[in-house]
Amino acid sequence: MARTDPLHARKRAVAAGADPGAADACGPCRRSGQLRGIVSAPSFHTAAAVLYIAAGWRIAALRWPIVALNAAMLLSTPVEGTHYLIDMILGLGVALTALALMEVHRRRCAASA
Known part of the structure; x- marks a missing residue:
């Protein structure tokens, strides 16, 4: 009986000559440092860095x-x-x-108190 799980189906497809970096039903794939799919905008690394700095500033x-x-x-992003x-x-x-x-929100809470 042939295996039908997605990982083995993908291995069979690659063995048959399919592009191993192409997206499939399992979603975006990572291959030797290449990212596929939606990975760029907006940069939540930047958003997180700014929010962490704002939270820790006090x-x-x-x-x-x-x-x-x-x-x-931020510099490595x-x-x-x-x-x-x-x-x-x-x-x-x-x-x-x-x-x-x-x-x-903070001002509205302060005004209603």
């Missing part, structure tokens, strides 16, 4: 370690090749939007 003992770690993440500058700008926009919405 804690003096953590401020500079958090800035250093997240600056390293485009070097790794998975994001373009526009992806990072969009990630910054996501983070700034989240921070603005939290400020609106």
Whole structure:
């Protein structure tokens, strides 16, 4: 009896000459450093870094370690090749939007108290 699970079906397809990097019913595939599928915009590495810095800024003992770690993440994001500058700008926009919405919420809560 032939195996019908997706992994074995994929192995049979590759053995028959199919492109091993092509997306299939199992979703995007990773092959030797190549990413396929939606991986770029917005950069949630950028959004997370900005949010972590904003969250840790008020804690003096953590401020500079958090800035250093997240600056390293920001600098490595485009070097790794998975994001373009526009992806990072969009990630910054996501983070700034989240921070603005939290400020609106904080002010509404303070006004109603």
